[in-house]
Amino acid sequence: MNLKQISAAVIFAAMPVLASAQAMEPVIQVSGKGSFSVVPDAYTLTFVMEEKGETVSKLNTQMQSDMKSVLKFLLDNGIEEKHVQSMQVNLNPYYESTPQGREQRGFVLSREIQVTDTDINNYDRIIDGALSRGIDRMQGFQFIASEQNNAYEKALINAVKDAKLRAGLLAEELGVKTGKVIAVSESGNSYPMPVMRMEMSAKADSFSSAMPGEQVVEARVNVSFAIDE
Structure with a gap:
């Protein structure tokens, strides 16, 4: 490449930079x-239901019975169906320590029920009623604004x-x-x-x-x- 070609290449390469500077x-x-x-005019919380046993089928049968009772209670007490989500399911093995080491003794089946209620004064009755129908614990309680x-x-x-x-x-x-x-x-x-x-x-x-x-x-x-x- 001769000197003229090098100079032309340098000028051509600098053109985008100059154009960019002028455009700024x-x-x-x-x-x-x-x-x-x-x-806040509403509240939200998550109920957790757990069952522990040797066979998954028995655990699921027991949980389904308790779940129906809880869901019926929620709907009968003013919670709208669209504000109840109960599809989150977890299944894990559980172990116990023995002289021979850790051994699997069954499974833990858990299910979450997420609830939103637009009646902010209703939370204590909802919590008490759910806990008396098989709910093991609750988490994530907070007051929220529906708008x-x-x-x-x-x-x-x-x-x-x-x-x-x-x-x-x-x-x-x-x-x-x-x-x-x-x-x-x-x-x-x-x-x-x-x-x-x-x-x-x-x-x-x-x-x-x-x-x-x-x-x-x-x-x-x-x-x-x-x-x-």
Whole structure:
């Protein structure tokens, strides 16, 4: 390759870099954070049922009987069928220590029932009734807001407003103006966080023993604005 060919190759290779540099616009990039408070109006929890024995068929027969009793109780007490999930099943061998070492003595069959109830004052009766019908333990109890998706959308709108405000403040300080939006992205959201603040009604008849307080749903965005000088 001669000198002219080498020079042409260098110029050709540099063209994309120069074109990219010319295409870049000065921008103001900011992060916005928004939040929205909600009052939980429902609860969710998971019941766990276990059976231990030598044969899987006997375990399954016993569990099916208890499961029908629990499910009937839940539906009879206001839990909607769409809010009950009972398909999670686990089967594992169990072992015991003997003079000859660990020996398998049977199986442990477990099944989970996930429940969501929109009657927040009903949780104690539901738990007591389920435990008296063969449930061995419960886990994952928490108060939730049934309109959580709507709350996040409102938090996201507040995050965008916050980003616009921050960009405007920076632009004003720099003596420029914000232009069109070059790029925008969500940088994540957070699960509802409890707020240690509760409001009690002065009326005794509106008082509830279930007082979950408020929860805050948060959203974050990254926005790049063009600079109009």
